[in-house]
Amino acid sequence: MTRFVKKALADIRSNRFLNFITIITISLSILVVSVFMLFFENASRIIEAWNQGGRAIVYLEKEFSMDMLPDLKVKIQGLGEIDEMRFIPKAQALEKLKKEMSSRTEFFQTLKTNPLPDAIEIRMKSHGSFEQVQAFAGKIAALELVENVEYGQGWLGRFLNVFNLFKMTGYAMCSLFLLIALFITANTVRLAFYSRRLEVEIMRLVGATEGFIKTPFYVEGLFQGFFGGVLGLVILLSGYLTISSGIAENLAAYVYIDIRFLSMGAILTIILSSTFLGWFGCYLSLKQILK
């Protein structure tokens, strides 16, 4: 096997440009696929996090006073889908806001009264769907003294729409890009085979078996697929490190979620799939050439 690996590496070196283009093509295709996987993994985690208890902020009317709190809590608890409840006085909310917006101290100095309402932060029990969450929030909003319920309805609704859209286009795009990568790999092998026609002919004349002749091509295909997959993931990781922190901050107000890179299982699946892709492209090409 060492002999075949050495031979394949030598062939890759002697056809550097062609192999470089193939690896880049595979890596871009893998990048597209892994971007979708990254999105789906994190989106699933967000949905799962929501299902395991998303947060909602119940803003209270101005008429609210502390003696009304026990009664209100009982009413909210009575809706039966609350896991945890915490009162946030408006003074505490303002202090928190000041800390978060420390660069705007002048603005806070101009405030004569606290414009923030008192609020209750609640952690909801598991919900099956966005519609159920909406209905539950509606019940809370209908209570006396409740001015508004914020549960990320804006982003969550949009998120679910985008998620569904991505799901549909994701499958189509992944299939398309994988087909392109397969075609390019098959074509590279074909070109490599034709450029080594004399060599193949001589090998046959000296008694080389078909396995001996084909194996270096397969090893080359496996290398292309493997390196293409790794490169695609490296590009994805760079992009992820650049933009992930901003997204996580935006979502943190509503759900306990951190945007994570692909799981080890997904990384292995991607690398194995892209390696298989390289092999399969080679298989298709050789099958056609040698039939």
Next chain:
Amino acid sequence: MNADTNKNPIIRLFNVSKRYGAKLALKDISLDIEPGEFIFVSGPSGAGKSTLLRVLYLAEKVSEGQILIDGMNLARIPAGRLPFLRRRFGMVFQDFKLIPNRTVFENVALVLEAAGEKPAFIRKKVMHVLRTTGMEKKVNALPPTLSGGEQQRVAVARAVVGEPAIILADEPTGSLDEKSAQAVMDLLMEYHKKGTTILVASHNLHLMEISVRGRNIVLEEGKLKKTSTML
């Protein structure tokens, strides 16, 4: 070398014909070749010399008739066994058929690599053969940097390194000057003396007269015209 000594024919042709479309390249050839014989296949261009060699190493299938190599009927050999049959042959061609981007060593070693030999054995064997063919100093050279005579010596080294029972040489001196041609023929004669059966197809009768001690088979328009022994 692997040649038999029991004098049963190592190659037998029974009424072999080869047709390319309407043209008959070989017509009804029957022939027995004993182990260790040196056969010189001569005749004008287009007589069928190369075709005869090509059907022997199964680069072409015969249209009619049968060929037995060491008792094996070539028509009955499954495709998967073909490489193993070809290892019984060493082949030398007019255009050398060396891989241009592989060194002399790698070109010769290819035969043993294909047979699955171990690297240490390959190194030892290839170096030995390159010494006997006088090419040991060019071991790392690429074929395009060698003269025609040197390239053909490498081709002979490749043909003999697997210790085949039969060497088939198709116009091995066709593109060489007289001195190089003589050197290549001397090499082939050397291996013949060791017991290898050798078939050389060539139209160079002069070369045959000065170097070959064996049987001359003359082909004309695909037919076996005459057989004579050269002493």
